[in-house]
Amino acid sequence: MDNQLPVVSIRDVTKVYNAGGGDRVKALDTITLDIYPGEFVSLLGPSGCGKSTLLRLIGDLIAPSTGTVLVNGKSAHQARLGREYGMVFQQATLYDWRTVGKNVQLPLEVMNYPRGQREARTQKMLRLVQLEEFDRHYPWQLSGGMQQRVAIARALAIEPALLLMDEPFGALDEMTRERMQMELLSIWSQTKTTVVFVTHSIPEAVFLSSRVVVMSARPGRITGIIDIDLPRPRVFETRENSRFFEKLTEVRERLRHDEVKVASS
């Protein structure tokens, strides 16, 4: 995997809000990170560590104060204009005046996909998330977990190279969350998209990822990148084996290590 070119290449990125003002905030400090094709990378850290900011920098929803972000060799801005990624947020953000099917079609409409192909693509996506019978339903008729599945289907509708997810399961209860994690892995194995996943849940990060990027509190810095070499495909039992627990501990220690450092400085 390492001799391939990275999908995302972040170099010395810093993000400062309200520079020059009294409420100046340094959200991210000198971030350098490479993400390779087909990886599932989690950004993990406490509130305020800038992980959501970093995600948005990759997606060109905000611009870095210094440093560069390259996606597939181009600038993040070019990548956004080239529509190379899909995004999923914590709130499903489905449009309640559109049916489930129409919601999935939204990016296809905006990007002027050929009309003839839209319906087929929508059906394919809904099958992927196992919601094809709910094509004509409205978002409010679906549960929270189902709405997130629709959001994922929508993000994948344009078959992006990169999938950016910002705590997508944060609003769901624990049982649904674990189920959704399994489903996400199943979808990921079928589409082979590269995924950047923001979370503040250690078990979630370890269960899903190939690598976990541990970040510190403001100003956000990468304090460590931990390889998760648990075998794939990951199943429910994976959560119960000792290797999983070891990795959990390793990640937790790294998070704490940074806290202790901060406390003692």
Place this chain on the structure above:
Amino acid sequence: MSQAADLVPTVEAELLPETRRPSQLGERLRRYVPALGLFALALVVWEMVVTAFQIESFLLPKPSVIGAVFVREFPVIFPAGLFTMREAMGGFVMGCTLGGVVALSTARWTVVRDGALPFAIAVNSTPIIALAPIMNQWFGITNPLSKMSIVAVIVFFPVMINMVRGLTQVSAGALELMRSYAASEFAILSQLRIPNALPFVFSALKVASTLSVIGAVVSEYFGGTREALGVYISQQAALFHFAEAWAAIIVACAMGITFYALILLVERLLMPWHVSLRATEG
């Protein structure tokens, strides 16, 4: 709209350049200065245009002429304004009282609510002012009561509807708390529902204050005593004395603003906790 809470304001500031941070008082006042300045400028331009093009005064009177007429006619229009103001306030009090009574009874007996509310909504879509000729017949065209009753009907509905909303839209948690104290229905009403309803009622009262002034003036267009402002306006307009009519309109506006300010004052006295919340609006 709950996200990683610490990020929301800053991320938003990046993404949505048109969003502004909450303004300070000075900044808010500064916003109005250009508008006032432009208003003064508009008056000057109005004056000049009318003079330059020699527009006839029945078409568009100059501000200076309106001002002069205002001063000249003041002894007539001010008492007329007070007379009409009495009608507006009388009707306002009647309408609010009735609205309050009906609202309280709907809170107590939901049966009344099922029947009264759709009816109130339907009546509110009608041109209530059309009742003016009937009121003139019933109470006499010169009797202020004929106009007061129109104002009362106009005011009744927004006050009643808003009060019902305020009395019933109580948070479930607050209700459960009261029930856990085994509070009586009356205690729930006085300790919870009515204070909860106050903001709703006041927003209705503010709307009602301007409505009652306009309602009083306009219902006088259907006929009334010579001492009334609305009658004066319609008579002057019919004679093409637009300057006089505008002068009277200015008095009507002033009355409306005064009444509104009065309600604001009462609101500030009765609900000091809520007014500070309102300071961040707009």
Place this chain on the structure above:
Amino acid sequence: MAVAQALELEIAEKPENQRWRLALRRALAFLAVLLVLCALWEGYKALGAATQDKVPFTSLSLPVRADDKSMPHLWSIVGALFKPVQRGKEEILLVFLLRAALFTWREAAVGFVIGSLIGFALGVVFVHSALLERGLMPYVVASQTVPLLAIAPMVVIWGSRLNWPAWIAVTIISAYLTFFPVTINTLRGLNSPEPTARELMRSYAASNWQVLWKLRVPAALPYIFTALKISATTSVIGAIIGELPSGIGDGLGRALLTFSYYYITGPEKLYAAIIVAALLGIVFTFVIIQAERLTVPAQRRLAE
């Protein structure tokens, strides 16, 4: 209006058969109130007849005289609808009033449509240009401090002096009354989508046009309809008031004045005219409500 929406939402969220029963209960309650009011009317008349217009057991007079001239029997009002408008004319009162209502409604409706379009356009402009919003919004707000209903007769007389056909002035009045609530509500609605919805559109590199029509406008519809429902009534009121002083002989405003002047010859006619005016307001609002029902599903109608 939010209470109405809450009532509707209550209905929409229940299963089919319960929905019918709830709606039926509401309709019956409405009729019950109507019947109670009719009974009160006739009851008051009976009381007045019995006590010679005095409050029972006192010598105070009743506030309103209960004789047939002041308060005609309800059935004679209905009966008058089917009698000729004037002695010697063929047309019955009902037809006359319906024609007048149609006349008034046309003026109100044209003004309503123009005002709504202007309001919507202003909302769209303000959402895209903070500069224009800062600059123009104070004027939009200030426009409402002019009590247009109060100056409506003046506007009409003014228009007649300029030799405009009278309906133009009345249409302007209705448009003026409509545009403000529509502007405010359109702006609120266009700004209502949550930040993540806007981020989503940005991630699609959507153009402003696409964001407007695919996100903002659909989100704004419930708000816009709230304003339209209120404006429907105000534009009718504006039309009636505008007709009062001028020579527009064909509208409801004039009919109200005429039947008021000639009250002695037929009090029922004035009552009938008022009922028709009330129905005009209700029907117009009802039309807007139906339009809303078709474009905005019940769950979304719960806009503030």
